[in-house]
Amino acid sequence: MTQSAALDDTEGGRNDDIAAPEAPGADVGLINLEPTSRQYRTAAAAVAALAIAVATVAPIAATPLPQFAAFIPFLNATILVTDLITAILLFGQFSISRRRGLLVLSGGYLFTALIVIPHALTFPGAFSETGLFGAGVQTTAWLYIFWHFGFPMAVATYTWSKDETHGVQGSIWPAIAACVILTVALVLVLVWLAIAGDPFLPRLFTSASGLTPLGRFAPTFDLLICTFALFFLWSRRRSVLDLWLMVVICALIGELALTVVRFSLGFYVSRLLSLATSTIVLVILLAETAGLYTRLARANQMLRRERDNKLMNLEAIVASISHEVKQPLATIVMRGSTALRFLGHGQPDIEKARSALNNIVNEGHRASQIFDNIRDLFRPPQREFRPVDANELASRVLDIMHGELVEHRIETRVELMPGLPRVWGHPGQLQEVLLNLVRNAIEAMDVMQGRQRVLQLTTEKRPHDGVSIKVFDTGPGIDPEKLDTIFDAFVTTKSHGMGLGLAICRMIIERHEGQLLASSREGGALFEIILPVGSPPNAAPH
């Protein structure tokens, strides 16, 4: 997916944190994750090791080894368990992604898990001399052929349908049930065919360990199917699952290539490979599931924290707005009732009433202005974003506030770092935030008597994450207990018209993908705006 690629392009971990929760749940899965280059290397190494093993054993594959009767029951029991678990996990993946391809693949693993049962039970010498259920000489061999035909066919079918865009609609359970029933039925039919059809099926074995020419060719047929499946998969490979399925098919090919006379070296090695084919996907599924679970849990936690923050922020913003709007409303009610009073006097005081009504009109406009300002703040401003020079911004704010600073006998110290990179943002909103911080500083210092009042405004480039604008005052500082809540509670500057709460300031800065930090240091408070440099913020989903 391009999303993950875009993530890697951005520097630092910050953007990962932001983007991770945005990944939709259905896209998190083996079938969607692209393999990393490390996974590619690991898979290639596995195939290489496999090839070396097969190449080493092949020349001496026919070397007879002691007959170990419990080998097949033991091996097949293991395959039964691992493939059953793999099937269940794949059904789980299917229930998330709803892709039919995965359902078929699950069926393939279930098929293997089931067919190894009769294979072991009918294996000559395992449970009885000739195999249970009245199995003939050919039965086990045919089951083996079916087994190694069915599985690559399932993989091929998976490959064919895995990229279809529309998944199963509605409940997934009927689909899973149908898949299970069909697979069980198929296995039963094949078992019946292998047992009852034993006399009629082409002969693969002359005796328990003697192969007919057809018996030598049959694995080759399966091998062709496997090779087809491998190349088909290679041509449409996309996901981690695809990658490891290719390794599985390679192991399967190796297994079939070594299949020779029973209880030879090749036979044992080939059966061990079939164990490998059965466990590869399981191990990968488990590893990926564990990794995905960790990522999901972390993303979930982050989402929850983000939501809580948003709610808290929203509460603070609503409180701030309602406080702002209540000022003119309170004045309107006050003036209105006072005007009524003037008119109710024995000698109605028309002039005073007129003046009160004039005031009401003004307050009405003021209330409306507050809403206009608020609407401007909340309007998605992304389109109006442009490169902003933090130094220009600081200078402009100081110009605007010059009169007020002088009036309050505040000395201004400015340190602007030359050649700052531009930040991406809404000039008006950023200016409003900075104005607000300066006003807060002025008010804070107003309280202090007999102490030098200094407002320090600095800009600087931060090592990694952008540009910082600091507003430092020599006021009383921030109560350490209030430091955590200062952005929740609002420090209002209502006497100056539209007083933005700090909560709104922070919201604006966060919409710029930046941070607004407050701290208290020796002799005053420090507010710091940190803005990312350069390109537009990538959080522009609307």
Added chain:
Amino acid sequence: MPGETVIHVVEDDRPMRESLVELLQDAGYTVHAYARAEELLSRGSDLEPGCIVSDVRMPGMDGLTLLRRLRIAGLALPFMLITSHGDVSMAVAAMKLGAVDFLEKPFEADTLLTAIDSALRPRSSDTGAIDVEVARQTLQKLTSREIEVFEGLVAGKSNKEIAAALGISPRTVEFHRAHIMDKTGTKGLPDLVRLWLAGNVPQATR
């Protein structure tokens, strides 16, 4: 008639401050207006006797701190708080510090004048303050659940918080609240707080 009685208005919002001044002057009071709590406090013992009407939320010192400072300085002028929404817990704290009343914005001229009038009424007569015995009897009319809700209200909790604490729905809290007002004949939160503070003595000994 108010005559020479002085009202000190502390309000940082200029239009509101001016409208308060105009009303109170029209009502015949002498009015001193302050944009900041510190301005009033700096006058110290020069402060003319009368009544203080102060906003709660202001830049710099807030109304509650002003009240506390005045009490520490031994200035016992009747103190009235103006709050906007969400300041209930603050107002309750103010009542406990001895504020005579609080008004929630927006309020009308008559409400303010009546409140000031009763704040300035001499305390010696029984009409102004609530009789402890009456308060106790009134509180005894309430059920234990209503007392619990009452406690929450006076502690400045929201309906939601009270509901969560008592394990009932906010709706039920509203219902109890209306019932309490009904039974006690109170009109608003200031009344409730006053009643609670007056009747608090029997609560402690029960």
